[in-house]
Amino acid sequence: MWVFFSCLAIGLFIGWRGLLPQRLLPLTDKVTLGGLFLLLFTMGAKIGTDPVVLANLGTLGWQALALAAAAVAGSVVCLGLLEKGLLKTLLPAKETSR
Amino acid sequence: MTGLILGTVAAGILVGRYLIPAAAVGGLDTVTSFALGLLVLGVGIDSGRNRDAWSNLRRLGGRIILVPFAIAVGSIVGAIGVGLLLNLPANEAGAVGAGFGWYSLSGILLSRIYRVDTGALAFLTNVFREIIAFILMPLLARVAGKITAIAPGGATTMDTTLPVVVRFVGAEVAMIAFVSGVLLTLAVPVLVPLIIGL
Secondary structure (H helix, E strand, O other): OOOHHHHHHHHHHHHHOOOOOHHHHHHHHHHHHHHHHHHHHHHHHHHHHHHHHOOOHHHHHHHHHHHHHHHHHHHHHHHHHHHHHHHHHOHHHHHHHO | OOHHHHHHHHHHHHHHHHHHHHHHHHHHHHHHHHHHHHHHHHHHHHHOOHHHHHHHHHHHHHHHHHHHHHHHHHHHHHHHHHHHHHOOHHHHHHHHHHOOOOOHHHHHHHHHHOOOHHHHHHHHHHHHHHHHHHHOOOOHHHHOOHHHHHHHHHHHHOOOHHHHHHHHHHHHHHHHHHHHHHHHHHHHHHHHHHHHOO
16 A cells, blocks of 8 residues: 555655656656556456356346446435535636536 | 447456466456556646646645545445345445445455355446446536546545546546545445444
């Protein structure tokens, strides 16, 4: 976990102080995107190497999809209400408007 | 982008199923840690450059806690609601929903303290949540508020889906998303055992 937080802290420091030369900035996009797809791939690999998950993929898959969709929908509705009501006045209009 | 995301996960499943020997499974975690480090380094650079990211966080102050709270309540209530339709006991559906996208921990926790099949369900549900978040957050950023757009990410907005927030929602909400993700991540090991025990 400390590796994770150090990487983030180093990144924040580099960005905050503008230590990265302008011409290298597009590189951060590529690095994050590369890391992202590597993570998606290992997520799939973890499913593929887990015999219990793999064996139940057919039966549990649809239930899991429904539960995930419902959890996402519930959180979007709750946070949407909160942002409309309480938080609206807190952020500048350009960021909360459509 | 959606096809690329699903294709990458599918490729991972096939490689995991047919190519990765059981002895090398532990190595997957090393790869995950490496990818995460790389990811947050890039995200840090982007967020550090954006001064609005910090001023928005300061403006919210202590009220930031309401953001993960709303996400938590919505996730758990939503999961219990659909669980009723699927004939799942409320404690199981609620605990699965309280994984907030952290599939590895919620899956392992429920396998150990409850039942292996519920653990597998939590694992898959939260994998799907992360995939849905990748796809849905950029769309939500266009039709809803910028804070609302981070809701699908749940606990993952502190790491895996943070670059999606920075790139597609806006770097000015990156710090809010990060703090919300950290608080939800801390809540998972507390809420999952609590809800399954009800």
